[in-house]
Amino acid sequence: MSQIQQSDITITKDGRVFISFLWDDLYSLTCLEKETCDIRPVHWKIPEVLNFEDKTEYKKCSLCPKECGFDRVRYAHPSCGDSKLRVSNVGISFGDEPLVHGLGGSGCIMLSGCPLTCPSCHNPEKVSHGKETTTLEFLRICQGLLENGAENIQILSPTVHIPVLINNLKILKEAKFPLPIIMKSSGYESVVQIKKFDGLVDFWLPDFKFGPCSEWGKKAGVSDYFEMAKESLKVMVEQVGIENVLVRHVLAPLPEREREIILDFLNASGLSFSLSDTFVVLE
Ligand code: SF4
Numbered sequence: 001m002s003q004i005q006q007s008d009i010t011i012t013k014d015g016r017v018f019i020s021f022l023w024d025d026l027y028s029l030t031c032l033e034k035e036t037c038d039i040r041p042v043h044w045k046i047p048e049v050l051n052f053e054d055k056t057e058y059k060k061c062s063l064c065p066k067e068c069g070f071d072r073v074r075y076a077h078p079s080c081g082d083s084k085l086r087v088s089n090v091g092i093s094f095g096d097e098p099l100v101h102g103l104g105g106s107g108c109i110m111l112s113g114c115p116l117t118c119p120s121c122h123n124p125e126k127v128s129h130g131k132e133t134t135t136l137e138f139l140r141i142c143q144g145l146l147e148n149g150a151e152n153i154q155i156l157s158p159t160v161h162i163p164v165l166i167n168n169l170k171i172l173k174e175a176k177f178p179l180p181i182i183m184k185s186s187g188y189e190s191v192v193q194i195k196k197f198d199g200l201v202d203f204w205l206p207d208f209k210f211g212p213c214s215e216w217g218k219k220a221g222v223s224d225y226f227e228m229a230k231e232s233l234k235v236m237v238e239q240v241g242i243e244n245v246l247v248r249h250v251l252a253p254l255p256e257r258e259r260e261i262i263l264d265f266l267n268a269s270g271l272s273f274s275l276s277d278t279f280v281v282l283e
Pocket of ligand 1: 070115
């Protein structure tokens with residue numbers, strides 16, 4: 001399996017971004033088409049499972065704080081997609097903080113669909129497209145990442161897939177899957193939904209993107225981002241402990257005052273946080 005690398009992100013002043021941080025050729029390199037991978041022997045056997053078919057929560061969707069009620073069973077939401085679990089990319093990443101990637105790399109499963117429409121999204125093509133993935137295929141992906149030396153399973157962009165993820169993570173935990181589960185969140189999460197991950201997630205990796213009254217937050221369609229992100233962070237900390245939450249603030253070109261408010265909050269919170277400065281603003 002090739003390794004995902006994290007490239008610098010180039011962003012224009014109006015928020016358009018040119019480089020994606022996950023390479024394109026990784027999906028075909030996973031173990032999806034095979035019964036097992038034989039790269040490294042592991043002592044974990046995929047349990048027999050049924051595919052997740054309960055569409056109740058997708059019928060009148062309230063999976064993110066917008067609670068818009070869209071019927072994702074009948075139609076595909078423009079940014080969140082339909083009711084199927086869709087995986088856009090899989091691979092071993094060394095692009096995260098050392099705490100996350102360790103020696104073997106983080107086993108990333110990037111899902112498609114996101115309620116945010118950030119102009120600075122660095123993976124728009126990944127967010128909009130994804131391969132329908134059954135529960136068994138999801139477990140095979142986890143097994144493949146385990147066999148390829150991943151230190152953990154990192155699920156990126158989980159929000160619009162929470163019901164099926166809860167189902168799949170319960171199966172992993174009940175079958176004693178040996179790697180910790182990291183959930184990489186945009187930070188814009190529903191408290192009610194985050195509580196459902198209790199006992200299923202070992203480490204939260206949320207973004208903290210926007211301050212109050214943020215023009216960028218409005219462009220992303222989440223003018224209440226600051227309040228919602230603060231609330232969901234509280235629940236993440238209660239769930240896994242403050243030592244198992246790492247907040248990321250990407251140094252996108254926000255107004256200075258907004259940045260100060262975000263950093264004041266993070267400094268006062270006692271949380272570990274990292275500042276990513278991979279943005280390059282084109283003139
Ligand atoms: S996840 Fe998407 S469809 Fe569901 S409530 Fe949020 S914006 Fe609406």
